[in-house]
Amino acid sequence: MDALTAYLPPSDKGLLPYYLFIVGIVSFGNSVQNLVTLHYTRRIYNGLFVPNRAPSDASGDSIDKLVPASATGKDAEKGQDQVTPLAARVFGVWTMLAGLVRIYTSHDVGNRALYQLSIITHAVAAVHFSSELLVFKTMHITGPQLFPLAAGFGGTVWMVLQYAHYVQ
Structure with missing residues (x-):
C-alpha cells in the first residue's frame, strides 16, 4: 500500500x-x-454533418463548410461524421x-x-x-x-x- x-x-x-x-x-x-x-x-x-450550401468562404479551407444534418430530413442519410x-x-x-x-x-x-x-x-x-x-x-x-x-x-x-x- x-x-x-x-x-x-x-x-x-x-x-x-x-x-x-x-x-x-x-x-x-x-x-x-x-x-x-x-x-x-x-x-x-455527436451528429452527422452535410455540406453547407452557402459557406462564408468558397475554398475547401472554410470552417463552416459542413453544417449539422437534420435528424429527419433527406440529408441525414448523406451526412458525414466529423470525427x-x-x-x-x-x-x-x-x-x-x-x-x-x-x-x-x-x-x-x-x-x-x-x-x-x-x-x-x-x-x-x-x-x-x-x-x-x-x-x-x-x-x-x-x-x-x-x-x-x-x-x-x-x-x-x-x-x-x-x-x-x-x-x-
Missing part, C-alpha cells in the same frame, strides 16, 4: 491536488482511447499534455507556473467544449458531454478561487 500512496499527491494540501490528480489520470485514459478507437470520441462529438482518426489523435495528444500538466501540478500545487498552466488547461477545455456546443453545434448536452464541460468550468473556477490559498 505504501508503494501506491507514494504516487498520490500530498494529503496535507486539501482536495484540489487530488482533483487534479484524478482528472490527470482520466485524461491519460481518454488519450489512450482516442489513439485506439473513435467510439468514445464520437459519443462526445476522423487524425482529429482523434490530435485531441488525444492535447488531452495527454493537459493531463500531464495537471498531474505535475497535483504534486507541486504551490508552484505558480504549474498552477497557472493547470488553470489554462481547464479554461481551454471549457472554451473548446462550449464552442463545440454553442458555435459549431457538434455537441448536444447528454451524459458523455457533461463530464468534460463540468471539469473544464469547475476546474477553472475552483483553481481561480483558490489561487491565493495555494500559490504564495
Whole structure:
C-alpha cells in the first residue's frame, strides 16, 4: 500500500491536488482511447454533418463548410461524421499534455507556473467544449458531454478561487 500512496499527491494540501490528480489520470485514459478507437470520441462529438450550401468562404479551407444534418430530413442519410482518426489523435495528444500538466501540478500545487498552466488547461477545455456546443453545434448536452464541460468550468473556477490559498 505504501508503494501506491507514494504516487498520490500530498494529503496535507486539501482536495484540489487530488482533483487534479484524478482528472490527470482520466485524461491519460481518454488519450489512450482516442489513439485506439473513435467510439468514445464520437459519443462526445455527436451528429452527422452535410455540406453547407452557402459557406462564408468558397475554398475547401472554410470552417463552416459542413453544417449539422437534420435528424429527419433527406440529408441525414448523406451526412458525414466529423470525427476522423487524425482529429482523434490530435485531441488525444492535447488531452495527454493537459493531463500531464495537471498531474505535475497535483504534486507541486504551490508552484505558480504549474498552477497557472493547470488553470489554462481547464479554461481551454471549457472554451473548446462550449464552442463545440454553442458555435459549431457538434455537441448536444447528454451524459458523455457533461463530464468534460463540468471539469473544464469547475476546474477553472475552483483553481481561480483558490489561487491565493495555494500559490504564495
